[in-house]
Amino acid sequence: MKNRFDGPQKGGSHPYHKKSSGGRVLPSLFLCLLLSLTLLLSGCGTAAASTPVDVSLTAELETIASRNAEDEVAAVHEIETSRAEAAEEAAEEAARPAAEQAAKDAEEARQAAEEAAKEAKEAADRQAAEEAARQAEEAEKQAEEAARQAEEEAKEQAAASATGPAVMIGDSRTADFYWYEYLPAERVYYLGMSIPYLEEKVTQAAMTYPCRAFFMNGQNDLDEYHGDANAFIVAYEAFIDKLLAISPGTEIFCNRIIPDAENAVAENPSRGAVEDFNAAISDMCARRGWHYVDTSAGFDASYYNADGIHFTYAWYKIWWENINAVCPF
Numbered sequence: 001m002k003n004r005f006d007g008p009q010k011g012g013s014h015p016y017h018k019k020s021s022g023g024r025v026l027p028s029l030f031l032c033l034l035l036s037l038t039l040l041l042s043g044c045g046t047a048a049a050s051t052p053v054d055v056s057l058t059a060e061l062e063t064i065a066s067r068n069a070e071d072e073v074a075a076v077h078e079i080e081t082s083r084a085e086a087a088e089e090a091a092e093e094a095a096r097p098a099a100e101q102a103a104k105d106a107e108e109a110r111q112a113a114e115e116a117a118k119e120a121k122e123a124a125d126r127q128a129a130e131e132a133a134r135q136a137e138e139a140e141k142q143a144e145e146a147a148r149q150a151e152e153e154a155k156e157q158a159a160a161s162a163t164g165p166a167v168m169i170g171d172s173r174t175a176d177f178y179w180y181e182y183l184p185a186e187r188v189y190y191l192g193m194s195i196p197y198l199e200e201k202v203t204q205a206a207m208t209y210p211c212r213a214f215f216m217n218g219q220n221d222l223d224e225y226h227g228d229a230n231a232f233i234v235a236y237e238a239f240i241d242k243l244l245a246i247s248p249g250t251e252i253f254c255n256r257i258i259p260d261a262e263n264a265v266a267e268n269p270s271r272g273a274v275e276d277f278n279a280a281i282s283d284m285c286a287r288r289g290w291h292y293v294d295t296s297a298g299f300d301a302s303y304y305n306a307d308g309i310h311f312t313y314a315w316y317k318i319w320w321e322n323i324n325a326v327c328p329f
Contacts, residue, residue: 161209161249162209162210162247162248162249162250164208165187165210165329166187166212166213166329167208167210167213168187168190168214168216168329169189169202169213169216170189170190170255171190171191171192171193171194171216171217171219172190172191172220173258173311174189174190175190176310176316177316177320178190182316182320182329183329186208187329189201189204194217194220194221194223194225195232195239196224196235198217199242202239202240203242206243206245207247209247209250212251213240213243213250213252214255214323214329215236215253215254215255217236217239218232218236218257218274218278219260219274221236221277222270222271222274222277223270227269229276229280230280232277233277233280233281233283233284237284237288240252251291252288253293253326253327254290254291254293255293255294255323256281256292256293256295257277258299260274261308261309262308263308264309291326293327295319295322295323295326297322298322299318299319303315
């Protein structure tokens with residue numbers, strides 16, 4: 001049978017103990033009185049011998065006190081452990097938002113780093129593409145410049161050498177060398193007008209880099225400059241210089257103007273100044289080192305057309321031979 005003073009089973013509660021408001025287990029008043037009585041009896045100075053009951057009671061009380069002390073220590077340890085766990089949980093709970101925020105910040109930083117790396121790669125790729133495009137454009141410019149320089153050099157060489165076929169440049173009298181098939185069209189540059197209207201023609205002729213250029217101008221310019229030889233020769237020299245600016249190696253020949261018939265001069269007195277024009281042409285050629293040639297040998301009034309300005313087919317055959325004698329075509 002269980003003694004009523006036996007201690008509680010593990011994890012149980014002793015019937016003579018109660019918990020204080022602080023949670024610690026304390027001996028009951030009854031047990032305290034018994035313990036005090038036991039101590040008093042054990043300390044008594046009487047001569048009487050202790051009874052077995054007293055010894056047993058004392059031992060029982062000591063056992064109960066020892067068990068109560070162990071329970072109290074265990075309870076305190078349990079409370080402290082519980083408090084430590086609660087504190088740990090509280091600390092974890094308090095640290096959780098900061099840890100979550102730190103993890104969020106770390107993720108955002110990782111994403112930002114990835115985006116920055118992506119942008120850097122795109123920027124590098126874009127920069128590389130732009131650099132490649134710039135280099136390609138520069139190479140294209142260099143190629144164009146090289147081609148231009150090569151073309152300029154070719155032109156300069158052609159101009160200096162002037163190896164193209166000889167050409168004729170003049171007015172409507174010149175045109176019949178083409179119409180009568182003495183020369184192909186690409187070697188006869190004519191227009192039935194005065195010098196100011198022939199600039200395109202002389203430029204076209206110059207671009208063939210002819211070895212010789214035979215000028216037959218002046219007949220229409222008698223009207224254009226109203227017989228003023230000085231004004232005419234200034235324009236004529238500038239006209240020839242346009243060809244030499246493009247083809248400086250070309251040899252220049254200037255033909256003497258064959259006068260109009262009397263009926264043509266009677267209709268337009270300015271045409272009577274033809275010999276003044278021829279004298280100016282001769283002086284210009286002597287000054288510039290050009291050739292002034294008179295190819296009218298064998299000409300007479302029978303070779304005029306009815307207008308007294310243009311010539312018959314028969315004259316062109318003679319004229320062609322005279323020209324080739326001084327300026328071979």
